[in-house]
Amino acid sequence: MNCQSHVYRNTDPQLVTRRWFFRDCAVGLGALALAELLGAKVAAGPAQLDDPLSPKKPPHAAKAKRVVYLFMAGGPSHLEMFDNKPQLAKFNGTLPPPELLKGYRAAFIPPTAKLLGPKFKFAKYGQCGMELSELLPHLANVADDIAVVRSLETDAFNHAPAQIMMNTGSQQFGRPSFGSWVTYGLGSESRDLPAFVVFNSGKKGPSGGNSNFGNGFLPSVYQGVPFRGSGDPVLYLGNPRGIDNDVQKDSLDALQKLNGMRLDAVGDPEIATRINSFEMAYRMQSSAPELMDLRKEPKKVLDMYGAEPGKPSFANNCLLARRLLERGVRFVQLFHEAWDQHDGLVHDLKKNCEDTDKPSAALVKDLKQRGLLDDTLVLWGGEFGRTPMVQGGDDGRDHHPNVFSMWMAGGGVKPGLTLGESDELGFNASADPVHVHDLHATLLHLLGFDHTKLTFRFQGRDFRLTDVHGKLVEKLLA
Secondary structure, eight states, X not given: OOSSTTTTTTSOGGGSOHHHHHIIIIIHHHHHHHHHHTTOOOOOSOOOOOOTTSOOOOSSOOSOSEEEEEEOTTOOOHHHHTOOOHHHHHTTTSOOOXXXXXXXXXXXXXXXXXXXXXXXXXXXXXXXXXXXXXXXXXXHTTGGGEEEEEEEEOSXXXXXXXXXXXXXXXSSTTSOOHHHHHHHHHXXXXXXXXXXXXXXXXXXXXXXXXXXXXXXXXXXXXXXXXOOSSSSSSTTOSOOTTOOHHHHHHHHXXXXXXXXXXXXXXXXXXXXXXXXXXXXXXXXXXXXXXXXXXGGSOHHHHHHHTOOTTSOOHHHHHHHHHHHHHTTOSEEEEEEEOOOOSSOHHHHHHHHHHHHHHHHHHHHHHHHHTTOGGGEEEEEEOSOXXXXXXXXXXXXXXXXXXXXXXXEXXXXXXXXXXXXXXXXXXXXXXXXXXXXXXXXXXXXXXXXOOTTTXXXXXXXXXXXXXXXXXXXXXXXXX
């Protein structure tokens, strides 16, 4: 029996579930029989279902309509970049107070590790007087356009679970990422590019792997699509040698017909996935090369970012992110995995900031110049901070979940704000603590959602990005 028929053609496969089977193949027959007994007229013909990626209006007034997330995987040191601690410098080389370490678990260092003072100087910048490290001269130039949160807290102290928590709200694999929730709620304004695009730079990919940008139990149409920084943005997007456009078109038409026949015959939702993938890939063959060609950008723009066409880098990815946002892509995430300084802190932090400070600040300036910053949410941060105690002689810090910093801009965030404080040693949040769940609740609010109501039913209950936690951080709002 053909239970699916034509009803679910071109529908995301995850929408065709076990519940559909029981409804349409069992209970559905009973409904037809009842309708016949009651003399009801059963309409025939295929159902018209909405495109899951069509643009959607959020339920509440939104300040932001798109997101670019610069994720500094590995744990940037808040103590060297955003959170100046003169007292930590004063007590350098001494043991921390015993009461501070009560119940504390570090990833690697022993309880006898001594305090390590900040390695770089701080100064105040902008009309707001924001205090930033000498490592961030370019960010200092946009201090009045950004907000720094110095009191973030998380639950995990190792990379993979902490990254996954920062991106999905849970330390466990299998939950939808923030980008997937956003595209689930808002859809996309681009028909020729994925709704959620991911780039990687630095020494390696994120420790949490694809779970950082996966769709979890949401339909797979909402997952992040990794792009490469040069060449074909997606592997095997171009035609192989000997295949011209006519041959490709004939092949795709034949595949479409065969896949459609098989979909009608067996109703396997994975066939619908295959059809949708071929359709998107075909459209991207024309849209993606134009997107990736940075040579069309003016020299002053390339210089502002420090981007070099054809040479993959974080700078190139920032410029590509702006180009994607202009083309209607809803969510762009840039991972830069290079911030895990257990030793070599001074050398490696300098290198990291040389690679990321200029293009990050340029992205803020560029979006502002183009009138896009007001409704674009820009985020910069990692999964946790670094310990006030030393590791690796006198030039390293361990993982630290108790307090860390990040910055954000645009999209309804209050510019020039410094929110929250840590204690005098940078060990715990001492004012306006912001848990990861609170951050997610606030970001969803800026995008027009009540975080308690953006849900998806799975395994018998409604799940959400913040699970059963999270509160709005009103001080962050413009």
